[in-house]
Amino acid sequence: MTYNIKKVGVLTSGGDAPGMNAAIRAVVRACVYNKLECVGVYRGYEGLIEGDFKDLNARSVKNIINRGGTILKSARSKEFFSKEGREIAYHKLKEKGIDALVTIGGDGTFAGASVFSNEFDIPIIGIPGTIDNDINGTDFTIGYDTALNTVVEAIDKIRDTANSHSRLFLVEVMGRDAGDIALNAGIGAGAEEILIPEQDMGRGRLIESLKRSKKSGKTSSIIVVSEGDQIGKNIFKLASYIEENLVGYEVRVTVLGHIQRGGSPSCFDRVLASRLGVASIDALINDERNVMVGIRHNKVLSVPFLATKKGKKELDLELIRVADITSL
Ligand code: F6P
Numbered sequence: 001m002t003y004n005i006k007k008v009g010v011l012t013s014g015g016d017a018p019g020m021n022a023a024i025r026a027v028v029r030a031c032v033y034n035k036l037e038c039v040g041v042y043r044g045y046e047g048l049i050e051g052d053f054k055d056l057n058a059r060s061v062k063n064i065i066n067r068g069g070t071i072l073k074s075a076r077s078k079e080f081f082s083k084e085g086r087e088i089a090y091h092k093l094k095e096k097g098i099d100a101l102v103t104i105g106g107d108g109t110f111a112g113a114s115v116f117s118n119e120f121d122i123p124i125i126g127i128p129g130t131i132d133n134d135i136n137g138t139d140f141t142i143g144y145d146t147a148l149n150t151v152v153e154a155i156d157k158i159r160d161t162a163n164s165h166s167r168l169f170l171v172e173v174m175g176r177d178a179g180d181i182a183l184n185a186g187i188g189a190g191a192e193e194i195l196i197p198e199q200d201m202g203r204g205r206l207i208e209s210l211k212r213s214k215k216s217g218k219t220s221s222i223i224v225v226s227e228g229d230q231i232g233k234n235i236f237k238l239a240s241y242i243e244e245n246l247v248g249y250e251v252r253v254t255v256l257g258h259i260q261r262g263g264s265p266s267c268f269d270r271v272l273a274s275r276l277g278v279a280s281i282d283a284l285i286n287d288e289r290n291v292m293v294g295i296r297h298n299k300v301l302s303v304p305f306l307a308t309k310k311g312k313k314e315l316d317l318e319l320i321r322v323a324d325i326t327s328l
Pocket of ligand 1: 106131
C-alpha cells in the first residue's frame, strides 16, 4: 500500500438517501476487518472544515442497516467550494491523523472530493448515494430503489381516490436533472402519462393524448411529472392549463417531495450499499484514488470521478415504448 493508510474518514454529503447508513456500516466494518481505524465526519464537508469527528468501531454502527437518513448527517457545504475552506479541512484531517476519505453522495460530492484530493494528495473513494440515479458510471445509486418503491406505494393510494372521484392527478416526483424516478415509478404504478426532462412532450400533445385516453373509456388518470421536466416546472400552472383545455376532468396535484428521501431502505439498497462500502475500502487498500465505486451489470467496478459527472441523460427508448404500450 503506497499510501500506507491507517485511518479512514467517512462522510455523507448532499441530499440524503435511504441506504446511506448501510453504506456507513459497511465502510466501518470493512475498516475493522482490514485493521484500519475509522472516523465518522459529521455534516459532510462542513464537518470536515469544523473538525466534527467521531471515532467509529464495529459496534458504533449496530442497528443502523434498516434506518433511513444518515447517522453522520449531511449538508451541502458552500465553504468547501473555496480554497481557504479546503485548506482548513486538510489541516483538520491531518490533526486527527486521517489519511484517506470515503465520501458518500452525488456528483457534487465527487466534484468536491476530486478537487480536494488533487490539491492535498489525499486518497478519496466515492460511493454513489442519491435517490436521483443520475450518476454516470453506475447502473444504480444507493437510495434510488427505495425511492421508487415509496413513489409507487404513494401513487397506488392516489389511484384509489382518483378512481373514486373520476379525477386526473398530477403527481410530482423528485429528480433534479434525471427522469429515472418518474419513468420507472410511472411504469410501475401504471401512470397514463410520464413527463421527464429528457423528453419534451409539449402541452399540446399531452392534451391530445389525454383526450384519446378519455375517449377510450378511461375515467381517471395519473400523470407522473418529474420535478426537472420543462412542462412540469410549475406543476400547478400545468394543472390549470389541463383544466382549461380538457373538459370533463377535475384535476388535482400531489407533490410527493421529501417523503421520497426518507424511510427504511429496500433490500436492494441495503445490499448495494454493503457491497459498495466494502469495495471502497478494497479500493483504498489497492491504492486506488479519485474514483467512485459503482455497479455495472451486477459487477462492482471503479470509475474515475471525472467520468461520473452527470451529463444530459439519453432517453431510454425501450422504457418509453413500454410506458406507451402499457398505458393504452
Ligand atoms: O439530489 C436529490 C434531491 O432529492 C433532488 O431530487 C432534489 O431536487 C433535491 O435533492 C432537493 O434538495 P433539497 O433537499 O436541498 O431541497
